Amino acid sequence: MMGADLLEGIGALPFAVAIRRSATLYIFVNAAHILSIGIIIGSILPLDLRLIGLLGKVPVEVIGPFLSRAAAVGVALAAATGFCLFSVNPLEYAGNAAFLAKMTLLAVGVANAVLLQLTPQWRAAVQGGPLSLRVRLSAWVSLVIWTGAVVAGRWIGFLLE
Known part of the structure; x- marks a missing residue:
């Protein structure tokens, strides 16, 4: 877990305080987060x-x-x-198993995507070449990882007390 001082500092940031104090602002930030997740899944799923x-x-x-x-x-x-939402209650989120699972899955998902894009197999695929086993396996991993991240994200609220 992150240091308590760092987490308290995040929670004291001006935007964190503003979001905590305004239900309307929280709703808009949350809606923007959901929209961004839709962009991710709406892009990654068909590509994978x-x-x-x-x-x-x-x-x-x-x-x-x-x-x-x-x-x-x-x-x-x-x-x-997501950072804005995290900042509303960072001490609680930092100890939440679902939040930690989601962060881990996000890191693995981003790493998988970046590593794939650096390969000659990806460059060949986007130039009309064959889809190699490396590209196909990365797509399967991506499907599992991003689906898991969405599930873990939904799970967060059920573990908060």
Whole structure:
């Protein structure tokens, strides 16, 4: 767990205090977080399904770069809005098993995506080449990881007391 002083400092940030004091602001930040998750899943799911061999007629060279960028935007927005939500009660979240699982899954999901994009197999796929075993396995891992992150995210509220 993060140090208590750091967590208390996060909770004292001006935007954290503002969100805590305003139910309306909290609703908008939460809605933005949900929207960003929708962007992530709405980008990653169809891309992964195409990479594992479903949606076979959709050219990877067309959707791969676009959906990858859309997912990256979703991740950036989710990280920003998620940090705002975390800041409302950081001590509680830092000890929440579901929150920790979600953070771990997010880190693994981002690492999987970045590592894939650095491979020659990915570059070949987005240039119209074959979908290698490496690309397909990464897509399967991605499906499992991002689905797990959504489930863990929903689980968080059930573990907060």
